[in-house]
Amino acid sequence: MDCTTYIERYLDAHVDGELGAVEAGAVEQHLKGCANCRLLYAEERAVKALVHERARRYQTPAQVRGSILAALDAVDSAAGNRERPQRTRRAALSALRSARLWIPTAAAAAAVIAFVIFHGGGVPPAGAVPAFDVAIARYQHFDAHFEPNVPSASPADISDAYLGHKMPGLLWNLQPSGYRLVGGRLDRLSDGSLAAFTFYRGEGSSILCAFMKAHGMQLPQGATQTVGGHSYYSYKGYRVCMSYYPRGDFICVMVSRNTMPHFVQDILGTSL
Known part of the structure; x- marks a missing residue:
């Protein structure tokens, strides 16, 4: 496995704990020899932890959450692209990372x-x-x-x-x-x-x-x-x-x- 494959195909699922046993083994083997991907993995975990922390502190009103989800569903339906939610999620994480983050060490x-x-x-x-x-x-x-x-x-x-x-x-x-x-x-x-x-x-x-x-x-x-x-x-x-x-x-x-x-x-x- 190379870095591009890990980042594009496995990084998000790895952070979310969604990899199967075979995929997880291949990913861990790659990370053992790749400090760059280990750091990216650590950053993704830090962003996810921050999202969970802030979500507990600041609850978005149910009406606002419903409006946002409805708008995203409409965009997804119009685009007809099953990969859209994944790209949307990654873009949101990227935006969070480039903003005001207290990133703990990798x-x-x-x-x-x-x-x-x-x-x-x-x-x-x-x-x-x-x-x-x-x-x-x-x-x-x-x-x-x-x-x-x-x-x-x-x-x-x-x-x-x-x-x-x-x-x-x-x-x-x-x-x-x-x-x-x-x-x-x-x-x-x-x-x-x-x-x-x-x-x-x-x-x-x-x-x-x-x-x-x-x-x-x-x-x-x-x-x-x-x-x-x-x-x-x-x-x-x-x-x-x-x-x-x-x-x-x-x-x-x-x-x-x-x-x-x-x-x-x-x-x-x-x-x-």
Whole structure:
């Protein structure tokens, strides 16, 4: 199974738990080796969870729901296309995702189906890794003083600001690991490209998440471990987690001073 087949034929049914045993087995086999599709699956689950949460909080009046359903039925009948409801649903989910979403990290969903590769403690990357150096330099500054430059009253505000500048709007939800979201920043790097920096602070520790253009960057050698497409490094006295964002040419680099076991647990401790 390739990514196109999974996304177009199986993704929605997988999220809804509607796959048969044979299809589910094929899907799980594909996801084990595809971090991009794991992230898409996690995003779809997050959107569905958000829809359920908001639906419980804000009940649409029965008369309005009936009018909407009647209008959709009329459109479906006129189109005569059985695939229309599926496309309508996917379009609605896409619209929700591109709007004000507090998307929890994909790491937890990925961890359920991921395999963990240990490398005997790992060897630090040979030579400099510019993306790591950028993230660490910002982390050092922000750990002493972080001042958001985008609206940061809520995760949705930060996500909106990032999406409005064509940056990934995916935010890590580190609350289950004891971290509060401090805020977000959009800054230009030395090469003129835009980067998004989201800062989290916990009791006695902190984490910075940086989204930057990949510019063809390859995954550095020397990862301590790899969990569900997220590779962890010990680099210049810091703990670094790197992964690729599946849409656009972006990488996610997370930095902390915490010990590696705690850093990995902090990220895996998130939930959808």
